[in-house]
Amino acid sequence: MYRWSLDLLKPGKVTPSGHRWILVITEHYTRFVVAVPLPDKEASTIAWAFKNHVLSVFEAPAEALVDGGGEFEGEFEKLCESCLIDKRVTSPDSPEGNGHRKGGLHHQVLPEEILLLSMD
Numbered sequence: 001m002y003r004w005s006l007d008l009l010k011p012g013k014v015t016p017s018g019h020r021w022i023l024v025i026t027e028h029y030t031r032f033v034v035a036v037p038l039p040d041k042e043a044s045t046i047a048w049a050f051k052n053h054v055l056s057v058f059e060a061p062a063e064a065l066v067d068g069g070g071e072f073e074g075e076f077e078k079l080c081e082s083c084l085i086d087k088r089v090t091s092p093d094s095p096e097g098n099g100h101r102k103g104g105l106h107h108q109v110l111p112e113e114i115l116l117l118s119m120d
Helices: 043-055 074-082 105-109 112-119
Strands: 003-009 021-027 033-038 063-066 086-089
Touching: 003 043, 021 043, 033 043, 043 074, 074 086
Parallel strands: 003 063, 063 086
Antiparallel strands: 003 021, 021 033
């Protein structure tokens, strides 16, 4: 698995367990999606989710594509460096640059019911 894209989705409701965000991680070739509910979008939280839900299951990819958000700096960047992953920042005005079509790949792949279940 050569390239993964990471994107954040904020469904608009907070779960009883305090999750506000969903980290959507998509493998480019297979379009395999990992959706991780998160309480915040801190770089350390993003790094933890990527490490525990992707790197611990699959081999480290050659590339991780992200937008220019601060949540993909700091701890996340250190994790990429330590695993020899080339973190590539895509244009914020072009979702296609991150492997997503307009509106985000997660809107095409993850039905609303799955998003709601992942937030519980």
